[in-house]
Amino acid sequence: MSDEPRETPSNFIQDIIREHNASGRFGGNVITRFPPEPNGYLHIGHAEAISIDFGMAQEFGGRCHLRFDDTNPTKESQEYVDAIIDTVRWLGYDWGPHLYYASDYFEQLYAWAVQLVKAGKAYVDDLTPEQMSEYRGTLTEPGRESPYRNRSVEENLDLLHRMRVGEFDDGTRTLRAKIDMASGNINLRDPVMYRIRKATHQRTGDAWCIYPMYDWAHGQSDSIEGVTHSICTLEYEDHRPLYDWYLDQLGVHHPQQIEFARLNVSHTVTSKRKLLELVEQELVSGWDDPRMPTLVGLRRRGYTPEAIRDFCHRVGVAKAAKVVDIAFLEHCLREDLNRRAERRMAVLRPLKLVIENYPEGQVEALEAVNNPEDPAAGTRKVPFSRVLYIDVDDFRDPAPPKYFRLSPGVEVRLRYAYIVKCTDVERDSSGQVTTVRCTYDPDSRGGDSRGRKVKGTIHWVSASHSIPAEVRLYDHLFTVPKPDDVDEWRSILNPNSLEVVRGARLEPALAGVPPGSIFQFERQGYFCVDLRESTPARLILNRTVGLRDTWAKIEGKG
């Protein structure tokens, strides 16, 4: 990977692995896995998990598997499998030949279930879901044992077999582990191992009508694959005793489960339910809407895999719940884009600027640097002529204090072109400025101020040479840092999270750039050609993230 750990602090998972390596517990092997359920799109929170799973393996010379936890056919689909594979790959991770599915292990899991039944450690229960809930007890009261708990091994074996061959209806019976109905840990109150679901599975078809629960499948899948460190989020901490119990009963290879706090990013939601709600209620345009915290959304927004990986890396790994400021994500993005994005000029809201003393019909090709951070990016020619467009934001009459841009009587530099002085302004009947008139200094070609102090430099495009584009300006989806804390979270949706600017004008070098290309529009921000809707005939660009805007801060303070 190109982005090696930089100012990344050590973390407790590394400590644990080092201890294992020192004691020889896993013979120095470090095998991890990223185990998504194919029932939704991956989001920024998953990116950290992926980063840790693959990162730890990489750091210790091991490997990481991609395994789908596809144990619930009623919620999963091949579409999600494909999307997840595509996204993890896009992020830059490689699992080599180690692509697995929990469903690959169904037969083995069943054999193990039979083994537990024979050992008197599992039984078929006839309780209905409602009854089972009643029998489970509460957080503070112990549960009660099911009346079916003490069936004979023979009867359990027979019933389990008949569950498998489809003799019983959905929900009528389950196979349960016989552990402890009085445990303070509810996961140990005879957890369900198999439930009946007469559903077609995307990979196993109709071969099965009983499907393993997560707990019954996960640890054993890890074990089969030889996983050494099963890294997961904190909510599974309570499940570890069960993870350990199953593996111990079976007497098979026993990985170490390690839990860390999941990553949350401010101004976003990542719960599946809320993300789905945003999509279904058309509050966003889809899972890949550039405002979504999904990885497909971030990708379409213009985020690079490098920036996301760097972010996950730098955020750190710990066990304390965290909500990282989205400003930090944006910082990592800008840092990456600053060094790789070529510069271009684009005028989002055009204001005509006429240079009175510039010869009518003359055109000059002025040289502009493509990327000041990368000399190898070279230069390009930008056409300059008598009639230009500048951004409406770059002209003010009167000029407010500390405003360095154009205003009547004031000189400003046109980036890579000439120094111009505003001599006149034309307005429409409502007083709106329609045209700014200037004179230019022919001796300042290229923007050379020749000892003079010119405070401002503004960007421009030649009116007749520029090309049109639609530019979509994105902002945070939510107006508050922690949308999850607000009950009616839709009331805190940012009404300005998307602003469509239709009449933008771009320098001609931008003609024909392919979808996905990223540029910095000088003085404004980073923009990418939309992956989904942009066409050569109708260019659409997304603002990935703005540049740091010191002027906005000054002005904001009044």
Place this chain on the structure above:
RNA sequence: UGGGGCGUGGCCAAGUGGCUAAGGCGCGGGACUUUGGAUCCCGUAUUCGGAGGUUCGAAUCCUCCCGCCCCAACCA
């Protein structure tokens, strides 16, 4: 009233009994600048949830207290 975790500046996060409590983000100030970008400086916790205790010495050990998160799907 059960079980499992977690509490270091606005947000992350090092620190694992001993120099003045790393670093990043953010924020404030300055330098530089043909992007008010980038870069570069400087500043930003007398104190580690609180109270006691152990110790020559504690964010680090002990005790009690407070706060926050997760768990009662035939979801993962």
